[in-house]
Amino acid sequence: MPAPGPAVRAANLAAALRHVAACAEPPSRAGIAAATGFTRATASSLVDELVAAGLLAETAPLRRAGGGRPGTGLVLADRGAAGLGVEVNVDHVAACVVDLAGRVRHREVEGVDLRGVPPRRALARAARTARRAVAAAAGDGLEPSGAALALPGLVRGPSGPLQLAPNLGWRDVDVLELAGALEPFAGLALSAGNEADLAAVAELTERGPGASFLLVSGEVGIGAGVVVEGRLFRGAHGWAGELGHVSVDPAGPVCRCGARGCLERYAGQDALLASAGLVAPAGTSLGGVRTLDELVALAEAGDAGLLAGLDAAGHALGVAVSAALNLLDVPQVVLGGIYAPLSRWLAPGLCDELAVRLLAAPWAAPRVVASALGPEAAVVGAARTVVRSVVDDPAAWIARSTASSA
Amino acid sequence: MPAPGPAVRAANLAAALRHVAACAEPPSRAGIAAATGFTRATASSLVDELVAAGLLAETAPLRRAGGGRPGTGLVLADRGAAGLGVEVNVDHVAACVVDLAGRVRHREVEGVDLRGVPPRRALARAARTARRAVAAAAGDGLEPSGAALALPGLVRGPSGPLQLAPNLGWRDVDVLELAGALEPFAGLALSAGNEADLAAVAELTERGPGASFLLVSGEVGIGAGVVVEGRLFRGAHGWAGELGHVSVDPAGPVCRCGARGCLERYAGQDALLASAGLVAPAGTSLGGVRTLDELVALAEAGDAGLLAGLDAAGHALGVAVSAALNLLDVPQVVLGGIYAPLSRWLAPGLCDELAVRLLAAPWAAPRVVASALGPEAAVVGAARTVVRSVVDDPAAWIARSTASSA
Numbered sequence: 020m021p022a023p024g025p026a027v028r029a030a031n032l033a034a035a036l037r038h039v040a041a042c043a044e045p046p047s048r049a050g051i052a053a054a055t056g057f058t059r060a061t062a063s064s065l066v067d068e069l070v071a072a073g074l075l076a077e078t079a080p081l082r083r084a085g086g087g088r089p090g091t092g093l094v095l096a097d098r099g100a101a102g103l104g105v106e107v108n109v110d111h112v113a114a115c116v117v118d119l120a121g122r123v124r125h126r127e128v129e130g131v132d133l134r135g136v137p138p139r140r141a142l143a144r145a146a147r148t149a150r151r152a153v154a155a156a157a158g159d160g161l162e163p164s165g166a167a168l169a170l171p172g173l174v175r176g177p178s179g180p181l182q183l184a185p186n187l188g189w190r191d192v193d194v195l196e197l198a199g200a201l202e203p204f205a206g207l208a209l210s211a212g213n214e215a216d217l218a219a220v221a222e223l224t225e226r227g228p229g230a231s232f233l234l235v236s237g238e239v240g241i242g243a244g245v246v247v248e249g250r251l252f253r254g255a256h257g258w259a260g261e262l263g264h265v266s267v268d269p270a271g272p273v274c275r276c277g278a279r280g281c282l283e284r285y286a287g288q289d290a291l292l293a294s295a296g297l298v299a300p301a302g303t304s305l306g307g308v309r310t311l312d313e314l315v316a317l318a319e320a321g322d323a324g325l326l327a328g329l330d331a332a333g334h335a336l337g338v339a340v341s342a343a344l345n346l347l348d349v350p351q352v353v354l355g356g357i358y359a360p361l362s363r364w365l366a367p368g369l370c371d372e373l374a375v376r377l378l379a380a381p382w383a384a385p386r387v388v389a390s391a392l393g394p395e396a397a398v399v400g401a402a403r404t405v406v407r408s409v410v411d412d413p414a415a416w417i418a419r420s421t422a423s424s425a
Numbered sequence: 426m427p428a429p430g431p432a433v434r435a436a437n438l439a440a441a442l443r444h445v446a447a448c449a450e451p452p453s454r455a456g457i458a459a460a461t462g463f464t465r466a467t468a469s470s471l472v473d474e475l476v477a478a479g480l481l482a483e484t485a486p487l488r489r490a491g492g493g494r495p496g497t498g499l500v501l502a503d504r505g506a507a508g509l510g511v512e513v514n515v516d517h518v519a520a521c522v523v524d525l526a527g528r529v530r531h532r533e534v535e536g537v538d539l540r541g542v543p544p545r546r547a548l549a550r551a552a553r554t555a556r557r558a559v560a561a562a563a564g565d566g567l568e569p570s571g572a573a574l575a576l577p578g579l580v581r582g583p584s585g586p587l588q589l590a591p592n593l594g595w596r597d598v599d600v601l602e603l604a605g606a607l608e609p610f611a612g613l614a615l616s617a618g619n620e621a622d623l624a625a626v627a628e629l630t631e632r633g634p635g636a637s638f639l640l641v642s643g644e645v646g647i648g649a650g651v652v653v654e655g656r657l658f659r660g661a662h663g664w665a666g667e668l669g670h671v672s673v674d675p676a677g678p679v680c681r682c683g684a685r686g687c688l689e690r691y692a693g694q695d696a697l698l699a700s701a702g703l704v705a706p707a708g709t710s711l712g713g714v715r716t717l718d719e720l721v722a723l724a725e726a727g728d729a730g731l732l733a734g735l736d737a738a739g740h741a742l743g744v745a746v747s748a749a750l751n752l753l754d755v756p757q758v759v760l761g762g763i764y765a766p767l768s769r770w771l772a773p774g775l776c777d778e779l780a781v782r783l784l785a786a787p788w789a790a791p792r793v794v795a796s797a798l799g800p801e802a803a804v805v806g807a808a809r810t811v812v813r814s815v816v817d818d819p820a821a822w823i824a825r826s827t828a829s830s831a
Contacts, residue, residue, distance in 0.1 A: 173784060173785055173788070175788075182785065182787075182788045183784065183785075183787075183788070185784070231660075231661040243752070245752070247658075247660065247661065248661070252653075252658075253754070254637075254653065254753055254754020254755060255637040255653065255654070255754050255755055255756050255789075256754055256756075256785070256788075256789060257754070258754040258784075258785045259752060259753055259754040260752060260754075261751035261752065261754075261784050261785075262751070262752065264747075264751050264782065264784045265747075265748040265751055265752065266673075266744050266747065266748060266782060267672075267675065268674060268675065268676075269673065269674065269744045269778075270674075276784055277781060278747075278781050278782040279781075281782075338672050338675045339748075341670075341671075341672065341684075342671040342672060342745075342748045342749075342752070343748075343752050345667040345668070345670050345671055346649070346651070346665060346666060346667065346668065346671065346748070346749050346752055346753065347660055347665055347752065347753075348659070348660020348661050348662055348663070348664040348665040348666075348667075349660060349661055350661050350662075372675075375683060375684050375685075376670065376672060376684040378579060378589065378591070378664075378667050378670045378682055379579055379588065379589075379662070379664045379667075381588075381589075382579070382581075382588045382589075382662075383661075383662060
């Protein structure tokens with residue numbers, strides 16, 4: 020039999036690697052052969068190549084029920100190829116390195132007010148944070164094979180420009196070109212995406228394949244990621260899910276986008292703080308975990324102003340989320356970003372509005388849950404898109420890494 | 426070579442029939458073979474079977490560029506298998522028979538106020554209208570192979586119940602069981618769908634494959650069909666697109682659904698008439714073409730009250746459609762139902778709101794156009810889903826029609 024061509028070999032390598040990634044218990048070479056339909060010899064040869072490339076690792080011999088010779092289990096390598104996610108948001112930057120299995124191995128978050136800061140300077144700041152995460156990961160033998168940027172605005176496709184980030188004041192910025200000139204991004208495969216979309220991708224791992232939900236990401240701005248039957252709904256240009264600019268009251272206060280009465284003016288982080296009578300002191304922000312913890316503590320202590328602010332924000336969210344669910348027909352709302360730890364106080368108002376405004380509520384009562392990942396979701400989702408692309412096409416990764424070490 | 430199994434034969438019949446359906450000019454047997462990859466002998470045998478079944482017809486010999494023996498052209502039969510669409514809406518019923526090519530061959534519309542009329546009685550009324558369309562079509566040798574019902578509410582899947590039609594006052598109605606007991610539906614394959622979704626399916630034929638748009642269907646209620654890259658977006662249960670219950674003002678007037686400030690209260694047909702100082706006399710309706718024509722004539726004559734009402738409705742539509750486009754990212758709005766002939770007066774207010782409220786407007790200005798089919802779209806779309814299912818699986822249709830004539 021002739022050796023298969025490179026395209027077939029590439030597809031087979033991907034099938035073997037994806038199978039290992041999907042297994043809850045480390046499979047043996049024989050198990051991979053049985054599950055993928057390859058012969059034992061083909062499966063063994065694919066596994067050998069993936070082990071040699073450092074994408075798979077062998078575990079201690081597996082016990083076998085039949086009592087035969089114990090096989091070696093295979094797992095995704097916890098060293099080598101990794102994914103770097105970087106979030107540039109309005110009041111914080113974050114970076115995260117995940118291994119091939121998508122586990123978070125290092126993460127850095129820094130509160131910093133980027134409103135009005137030019138893109139080049141903001142990206143330099145994010146690159147500094149990313150360098151620290153990459154250096155820490157290098158100590159574990161992890162090396163990013165690419166980086167993905169999570170941004171709070173309209174991003175056109177994975178390689179497209181950022182069209183608009185109203186809260187940063189950015190328009191038509193070629194973020195990938197700017198980032199590509201900076202360490203640690205130089206030389207890496209780079210992509211960009213909307214932060215709520217990437218948070219939804221991360222959340223999908225928690226909700227299970229086939230899940231349908233609206234991930235509402237509360238930050239200074241409010242975004243949403245729409246997932247229907249396990250797939251991110253992107254719309255015609257990749258701009259779907261702009262929940263923050265759905266109108267709550269068309270005669271309401273003017274938003275940074277120029278329209279009146281957008282959800283952000285009622286339930287965005289600044290509106291939430293203001294309606295609670297809280298104002299972040301100049302130069303500080305709520306982006307760091309410390310101050311979000313303080314806000315949660317204040318709510319737990321029963322601060323009347325904050326509780327009233329959270330209730331009002333929950334009702335405003337309910338008006339906009341009802342519009343989204345009437346239009347999109349997804350049965351679950353996941354509260355993400357700063358809303359995750361605040362969901363206990365936001366959910367009642369939100370659920371009240373859904374019960375009245377969602378036409379289908381009597382037949383499929385929507386569930387409202389807190390994100391398992393919270394404000395971390397976007398940067399984790401970004402990092403996971405990088406390792407996902409390695410698992411989906413290991414041959415391309417092997418070719419690149421052979422070329423760069425030659 | 427052994428004869429192919431029935432599943433392969435069925436797939437091949439469908440491929441041949443779909444190819445003829447997609448051709449602008451009648452293809453020859455040789456042309457079908459070239460386009461589908463079948464041998465000349467296989468293509469000929471498939472065509473012979475489809476001609477014998479009455480699904481394909483032969484045209485006069487085709488002229489050939491090369492000067493060889495002229496071939497016979499093949500077209501979808503304009504007699505025999507047909508699709509019956511039936512619309513039960515709030516103030517009218519309609520029925521339509523299309524031939525295999527989807528051309529409208531007979532159509533009946535009757536204005537009738539069905540608010541509060543029990544489903545059994547309303548369906549009996551629609552069946553009477555459908556019988557007239559079927560009888561007229563029989564005169565052309567057309568016989569429906571199935572019927573599809575277009576309904577103004579939440580329909581669960583093509584065979585599911587109608588969960589809710591707020592303007593009819595119907596809840597949890599098994600419309601297919603009720604309809605199946607009535608002539609001309611008895612014995613036919615029956616399905617049901619949301620009227621705006623079916624209107625969007627019909628509109629897709631006009632907009633071309635791969636189009637992305639929001640079809641806004643204005644009737645007593647307001648629905649929407651979401652089409653992204655040529656595919657109807659249905660959501661998790663088939664309930665997507667409930668634009669009429671998107672909030673325009675959360676403190677606004679109470680809607681029939683129980684919520685406050687729904688779009689229907691500002692731009693539905695009743696609201697439109699009322700805001701123009703017009704009230705339909707008791708027992709009459711706007712559903713018939715005659716009275717819609719009168720409304721258009723009144724607008725053309727510059728009636729100040731009506732023009733103000735249309736302008737207000739356009740702005741209200743703009744608020745809700747902006748929410749939809751911010752969430753769905755589709756670049757085109759098609760005004761359907763009674764909005765189609767009124768689009769000239771609705772579009773300015775709608776476009777003003779989109780320009781301010783749609784975050785992505787500066788990068789992809791949305792187009793607002795009138796539906797080519799107008800109020801006819803839903804019933805035509807319903808009828809076309811029936812013939813589409815014949816073209817997609819002619820073997821099943823042949824088996825059924827052989828069994829019923831045996």
